[in-house]
Amino acid sequence: MPPGLESCSLLARSLGSDAAVNQFDALSELARLCGYLPLALRIALGNLVGSSHVDVASYVEELRGGDRLAVLAVDNDDTAAVRRAFDLSYAALTPGAARLFRLAGLLPGPDFSVFGAAALLDAPEDVARGLLEDLASAHLVQRVGGERFALHDLLHDYAADRAEAAGEDLAAARRRLFDWYLRTAVEVGDVLYPELGASGPPRMSPDAARAWLDAERPSVLAATEHCAAHGPLPMAWRLIDAVGGYFGSHGHHVEFVHAIDAALGAARAAGDHDAETLMLVWLAAEHRNLGNLRSAQRYLRSARPTGPPVWLHAGLDGVVHLELGEFPAAFASFERLMALSGQEWAGPHVRIGALAGLGALRMMRGELVTAKSLLAEGLELARSADGVNLEAACAALLGRCHTAVGEHERAVELLRHALAAWFRTGARHARAEAMAHLAAALCLGGEHAEALRTAQRSLALVQELGGSPRIESEVHNALGLVLRHLGKPGRAVAAHRRALELATSSDYRYGVARSHVHLTRALAADGRRAEALRHARVGRDLATRSGFGEFETMAATALTDLG
Secondary structure: OOHHHHHHHHHHHHHOHHHHHHOHHHHHHHHHHOOOOHHHHHHHHHHHHOOOOOOHHHHHHHHHHOOHHHHOOOOOOHHHOHHHHHHHHHHOOOHHHHHHHHHHOOOOOOOEEHHHHHHHHOOOHHHHHHHHHHHHHOOOOEEEEOOEEEOOHHHHHHHHHHHHHHOOOHHHHHHHHHHHHHHHHHHHHHHHOHHHOOOOOOOOOHHHHHHHHHHHHHHHHHHHHHHHHHOOHHHHHHHHHHHHHHHOOOOOHHHHHHHHHHHHHHHHHHOOHHHHHHHHHHHHHHHHHOOOHHHHHHHHHHOOOOOOHHHHHHHHHHHHHHHOOOHHHHHHHHHHHHHHOOOOOOOHHHHHHHHHHHHHHHHHOOOHHHHHHHHHHHHHHHHHOOOHHHHHHHHHHHHHHHHHOOOHHHHHHHHHHHHHHHHHHOOHHHHHHHHHHHHHHHHHOOOHHHHHHHHHHHHHHHHHHOOOHHHHHHHHHHHHHHHHHOOOHHHHHHHHHHHHHHHHHOOOHHHHHHHHHHHHHHHHHOOOHHHHHHHHHHHHHHHHHHOOHHHHHHHHHHHHHHO
16 A cells, blocks of 8 residues: 555554545645654544544644754654654764765755765765765665655754754855755756857757756755755855756746746845846746737836847847737837947857847748848857857748748748757757748648647647747647648638637737748638638738738738639
């Protein structure tokens, strides 16, 4: 029987059928808080059974809110306390294992690696590995896969108490751990984002870099919030800046926003203007990822960038204006970015970002010859600068331009190239969007079966990631296009309606215009001429007002065809 079920069964048998039926959820939580430890469960029962009214939920809240080790003790019977059981196990440890156990109580996240343990100890990795094996044999840490370990919450509390009592230099141990997080995050960034200027030769593969970020994400974010609350304050915003590109593209938006908020508070408390600007830009980026374009714009307007962070601000400001259909403001931001590329501190990524932004703007306006020229220049510069992500961005945008002019084979080639690059860096949101545009290029090139498979994979990925209505709108429009070409106009209409709903909810005007144009064609194919005419007119008017040249032409053509 699994330990959770066995523990709940023990509690239910001891407390009676009423508690088992009416307080089952509370019993389950009590068993979890006791770590399914027989001694802890017996102590909890001792405190509950003698009560005139067995209120398991209140006892659970007491455990959650206070010192669980003190609550899980029987009055007037020190030998029955959980603490005593832990004392016995702790006393049997070697001095080295005991020290590692104490320091593990300082860990901010749910689990940790051999390398994190070595950082805490300031010891070689093989020493940390051996001590962790000793702790696992004593059942004081639990192996959670590979070379990762965890402490149950009760043991974590106990270890922290032991560290305080032993007079450990807790600040120094935490600093070693946080320095290791930051140092490794910077190394990971060198591998996954070389275009930003590597700090040294890569010491790990892209696979290892992505695996480290996935495994350490909760701990790094917890460390950020700890540093923001307790110091050192600069560590909070440095950790955010080191991991932001990866976390922002992997669907962890809500928890990342909490951590950025904490780092923003730290920057303000420290009076560091550049750090405050950087955190406001990261908040804007995350709100854009969540589909809150106006919120993103407010954060950008509240920032007053100076120095190197100004390029990030200008680039994101252009992107947000672009997606809102505010072309003059977007153009001004990208032109500012281009001007910044001439600064002494600016690496090639600044110019590449400006070329990509201006190319995207020209593409959305329907000025495809100019767009292709800008994006081709950006692509070549990114290749020469080892700019994996920017190379992918330029290739994806250039592929969309080739799709728009009917050069589908070249479009497919470029979009697949972008997908391969983003697979290497792990940018899952970007992959989902590129797959959507690849599905459209395949479909228009006549490869309908492969287009459908690609669109379905894209939809599965974006829904797994969540939190990006803009990208999901693009995916549903691609799926609708494929369904219409497969002779399923009714299902195509449903897909385009969903795309319209998502684009409207996030104020993504380009997506709104695209959805209306696609709905026009799907409705016409489904024999619903009156509805098709209505969407064609709305799409044409919106495209005309916003300057979406490609959609204006498509809507006008549809109106002519519909008579």
